[in-house]
Amino acid sequence: MINKLLRISTQLTLLAIVIVVLMQIIFRYALNQPLVWSEEVARLLFIWLVFLGSALALQEQKHLTVEYFFDKFSEKWKKHIIKLQQIIIIVFLLAVIYGGVLIVSSTISMILPGSQIPMFFYHIALPVAGTLMIFLLFTKHEKKRGG
Numbered sequence: 001m002i003n004k005l006l007r008i009s010t011q012l013t014l015l016a017i018v019i020v021v022l023m024q025i026i027f028r029y030a031l032n033q034p035l036v037w038s039e040e041v042a043r044l045l046f047i048w049l050v051f052l053g054s055a056l057a058l059q060e061q062k063h064l065t066v067e068y069f070f071d072k073f074s075e076k077w078k079k080h081i082i083k084l085q086q087i088i089i090i091v092f093l094l095a096v097i098y099g100g101v102l103i104v105s106s107t108i109s110m111i112l113p114g115s116q117i118p119m120f121f122y123h124i125a126l127p128v129a130g131t132l133m134i135f136l137l138f139t140k141h142e143k144k145r146g147g
Contacts, residue, residue, distance in 0.1 A: 002136065006056040013049040017042055037115035044115075044122055051129030058089075059136045086137060093130040100126025 024038035057063050073081060103123045110119035 002139070003056070003059050006052060006059060010049060010052045010056055013045050013052060017045045017049065020045065037117075040112045040115040040117060044117065047122055047125050051125045055129055055132045055136060058133050059140070090134055090137060093134050097127045097130035097134075100124070100130060 020038050020042045024035050024042070027038075028034040054063075070078065070081065100123060103126065104120060107119040107123055111117070112119060
């Protein structure tokens with residue numbers, strides 16, 4: 001369910017980026033009336049695309065891995081390495097969440113000039129995506145345990 005929702009969200013976000021950029025091209029070069037908000041909206045959508053895509057990649061185990069050395073370990077050691085890997089990922093994501101909350105709290109009152117979108121929407125992607133990825137790690141772990 002979450003996997004399907006993430007996949008649809010990333011697809012819709014990518015489609016929205018293409019539409020916004022295409023509109024900007026048409027308005028700037030064909031109509032000679034550039035849109036003042038398009039760059040900010042495209043950047044916002046791209047930020048969300050990156051973080052939603054990262055969560056989807058984590059869910060589907062599609063992040064880049066180097067398995068050459070990992071494959072040389074016994075199954076017992078592989079389990080320990082996977083647990084260590086997950087702990088490192090969680091610590092990193094907690095740092096992302098913490099940093100994101102600090103940035104959100106310091107930019108909450110800022111408004112982007114072209115689109116009038118609060119800067120908050122740019123930076124809230126960090127704690128939202130970090131929390132989502134930790135949730136996905138734990139739900140994947142629970143599924144493996146049969147819980």
